[in-house]
Amino acid sequence: MLKADVHVHSDYSNDGVGSMRSYCERAVDLGLDIICFTDHVDSKKEIVRKNGRIDLKRYFDEIARLKDRYANKGLKVLTGIEVAEPYDDPRQLEELNSMPFDFILGSVHYYWYSMNPNVVLDRSLMRTARGWDVYWEEEIKLSECDGLDALAHLDYPKRFISERKIDYDALRTIFENIIKKGCAIEINTSFIRKGGGEPLPSEEILAYYAQMGGTMVTIGSDAHYVSELYVDVEYSMRYMPKELTAGYFENRKFYPL
Numbered sequence: 001m002l003k004a005d006v007h008v009h010s011d012y013s014n015d016g017v018g019s020m021r022s023y024c025e026r027a028v029d030l031g032l033d034i035i036c037f038t039d040h041v042d043s044k045k046e047i048v049r050k051n052g053r054i055d056l057k058r059y060f061d062e063i064a065r066l067k068d069r070y071a072n073k074g075l076k077v078l079t080g081i082e083v084a085e086p087y088d089d090p091r092q093l094e095e096l097n098s099m100p101f102d103f104i105l106g107s108v109h110y111y112w113y114s115m116n117p118n119v120v121l122d123r124s125l126m127r128t129a130r131g132w133d134v135y136w137e138e139e140i141k142l143s144e145c146d147g148l149d150a151l152a153h154l155d156y157p158k159r160f161i162s163e164r165k166i167d168y169d170a171l172r173t174i175f176e177n178i179i180k181k182g183c184a185i186e187i188n189t190s191f192i193r194k195g196g197g198e199p200l201p202s203e204e205i206l207a208y209y210a211q212m213g214g215t216m217v218t219i220g221s222d223a224h225y226v227s228e229l230y231v232d233v234e235y236s237m238r239y240m241p242k243e244l245t246a247g248y249f250e251n252r253k254f255y256p257l
């Protein structure tokens with residue numbers, strides 16, 4: 001089985017620390033076969049204003065250089081992107097789809113924004129119990145988007161809200177929407193290293209995805225520091241029902257690890 005981390009943030013992300021080069025060096029040290037950079041692109045105007053916009057030309061150029069440099073070290077370097085709330089800027093999602101990405105990962109990050117857009121920076125809202133309902137509504141909108149290869153970190157509010165809520169009705173809709181499009185879900189290991197004891201999403205959600213006929217998963221650390229690369233990726237596979245296949249996207253096509 002190939003060793004891969006396909007959810008990685010370099011310093012091209014507003015909250016990422018570490019150059020792409022330093023991530024690749026670490027990947028070689030860890031014996032990884034594949035690294036896929038998935039730096040942030042936002043869609044809500046206020047968030048773009050706050051976080052800034054990635055220079056995609058530089059991004060593609062740098063990854064192309066690294067692809068060449070690391071090919072003979074046995075490391076495949078892939079060009080991904082993590083686009084948050086793409087339904088809020090469909091034209092941007094279309095543009096991203098016209099570019100030569102290997103992997104487009106869709107996310108809901110700023111779910112609390114729709115509870116009160118005037119307090120976009122008030123993070124206390126993200127911790128309220130109603131956050132779950134708002135979140136699942138946003139995830140349904142995400143699942144309706146065309147042009148995504150995987151949905152990132154389902155049950156993400158677990159990071160902020162101590163009370164869990166798995167909305168199986170919402171999940172049924174989400175999985176029906178994505179499975180027919182060949183869109184995968186992600187097992188995101190970040191919650192394990194933050195002390196949560198399980199990945200995003202939980203074992204129950206992964207089992208439900210398999211039960212609904214889902215097969216494809218990608219696995220990523222969501223590293224924002226070089227030291228977080230590949231952390232808990234192998235460990236998290238124990239949460240994966242045997243019906244599911246872990247893989248990666250290259251040139252927008254799924255390959256098993």
Ligand SMILES: [Zn+2]
Pocket residue numbers: 082107109152153
């Ligand atoms: Zn994310």
Ligand SMILES: [Zn+2]
Pocket residue numbers: 007009082222
């Ligand atoms: Zn991420």
